[in-house]
Amino acid sequence: MRQIYLRPCAFIETPVGFDGQAARLAGTMVYFSALEVIQTEGGKRHSKALVALSELETHLSDLPQELGDKARQQFAHITASRPAIKMGARTIQLDQPRVMGILNCTPDSFSDGGTHGDVEAQALAGGEMAAAGASIIDVGGESTRPGAPLIWEGDEIKRVQPVIERLANAGHALSIDTRKAAVMEASLQAGASMINDISALLYDDRALAVAKASDCPIVLMHAPSQSSDPHKNDGYHDVLFDVYDWLEERVDALVAAGIARQRLLIDPGLGFGKSLSDNLVLVNNLSLFHGIGCPILFGASRKRMIGALSNEAPADARLGGSIFLAMKAVEQGAHIVRVHDVPETVQAIHVWRGLRDSALTAG
Known part of the structure; x- marks a missing residue:
């Protein structure tokens, strides 16, 4: 069974001046501008791609719906602040x-x-x-x-x-x-x-x-x-x-x-x-x-x-x-x-x- 994972990467010191190109990581003071999109099959790595944040939705729309939806859920988690x-x-x-x-x-x-x-x-x-x-x-x-x-x-x-x-x-x-x-x-x-x-x-x-x-x-x-x-x-x-x-x-x-x-x-x-x-x-x-x-x-x-x-x-x-x-x-x-x-x-x-x-x- 194919699985998908998103790893935030391409960290930057500030998002100022990069509207739509950077996001805050889990409510912290860390910002990222790309994600490693990794697919596995049978528990082993099948493929990976380095995707700029601004191109993420285009990349996910080309995937099977189940994988794309799971990746979107992960991205929502990645960018959501954690409650106190x-x-x-x-x-x-x-x-x-x-x-x-x-x-x-x-x-x-x-x-x-x-x-x-x-x-x-x-x-x-x-x-x-x-x-x-x-x-x-x-x-x-x-x-x-x-x-x-x-x-x-x-x-x-x-x-x-x-x-x-x-x-x-x-x-x-x-x-x-x-x-x-x-x-x-x-x-x-x-x-x-x-x-x-x-x-x-x-x-x-x-x-x-x-x-x-x-x-x-x-x-x-x-x-x-x-x-x-x-x-x-x-x-x-x-x-x-x-x-x-x-x-x-x-x-x-x-x-x-x-x-x-x-x-x-x-x-x-x-x-x-x-x-x-x-x-x-x-x-x-x-x-x-x-x-x-x-x-x-x-x-x-x-x-x-x-x-x-x-x-x-x-x-x-x-x-x-x-x-x-x-x-x-x-x-x-x-x-x-x-x-x-x-x-x-x-x-x-x-x-x-x-x-x-x-x-x-x-x-």
């Missing part, structure tokens, strides 16, 4: 890139396991991330690195609940990074207002009901397996379109189950059951995922791919690569970047924003 996300009393606008700070309350996470010590130290670290510019603090109590042991949900709750309570009482916007329904419930009760699930609500049979009842934003991440080992992988036809199709189908399934689309965010899941070459393909083509119509959360901070490209640099020596990947995502319209190094990433985004503001005002 509501996190308790906080409203987070998505018209500029936001930073999500990673707060691991674990002894064994791949990068910073045990770094933050006890509950008070963890809460202090979360507060410092917010003070440095993180819009959301993502609290996790179970490592999902390759080979990490599965822990009992009661132990996971004991790790995250007191930290969430302290940070919520201080007024911070908090996400709970878990795939277990009981942990979601306890964390939401403690003051979290976003669910970030690496299994896209598939690991735990109760997760969908808990998430639906919560009325909070939900991050759906792609992983090739929703078993206890999220890195298990039987291979891809083409990682880019396999991940896209999986996320699109998951979004459609949750919308059909009664969860509003505006509550859903998507994450391509870098590093989860993906090789270095797979990860690079996803980063280079991240803008394709705007066609699904949900805000994009991107997480590459300190991941193994950076070490693989830089003489096996250890996790705590991957700052440069982490910032570059975050900004690569920002320049493709990622709405939220999930990072360990909040001050440095926020600074990079501020510089990017200054350049963007200058381009827009100068024309």
Whole structure:
């Protein structure tokens, strides 16, 4: 069966003076002037064309109606602004890139396991991330690195609940990074207002009901397996379109189950059951995922791919690569970047924003 995908490209600094030749990407401060129109068949690439924005409708009118209509729907998603996300009393606008700070309350996470010590130290670290510019603090109590042991949900709750309570009482916007329904419930009760699930609500049979009842934003991440080992992988036809199709189908399934689309965010899941070459393909083509119509959360901070490209640099020596990947995502319209190094990433985004503001005002 033939499928079609649109990837925004030919990014420009400003649309001023290019009426009808450029469009805004998913409500962000990124503008594009062309699209790569890709057709696949049997899960593999069949054809592609680079089409100027001003010529898109002419190009689509020459396609079979079903493909043309699907492409038009994707284009509508690509050019639509994303609604602000509501996190308790906080409203987070998505018209500029936001930073999500990673707060691991674990002894064994791949990068910073045990770094933050006890509950008070963890809460202090979360507060410092917010003070440095993180819009959301993502609290996790179970490592999902390759080979990490599965822990009992009661132990996971004991790790995250007191930290969430302290940070919520201080007024911070908090996400709970878990795939277990009981942990979601306890964390939401403690003051979290976003669910970030690496299994896209598939690991735990109760997760969908808990998430639906919560009325909070939900991050759906792609992983090739929703078993206890999220890195298990039987291979891809083409990682880019396999991940896209999986996320699109998951979004459609949750919308059909009664969860509003505006509550859903998507994450391509870098590093989860993906090789270095797979990860690079996803980063280079991240803008394709705007066609699904949900805000994009991107997480590459300190991941193994950076070490693989830089003489096996250890996790705590991957700052440069982490910032570059975050900004690569920002320049493709990622709405939220999930990072360990909040001050440095926020600074990079501020510089990017200054350049963007200058381009827009100068024309």
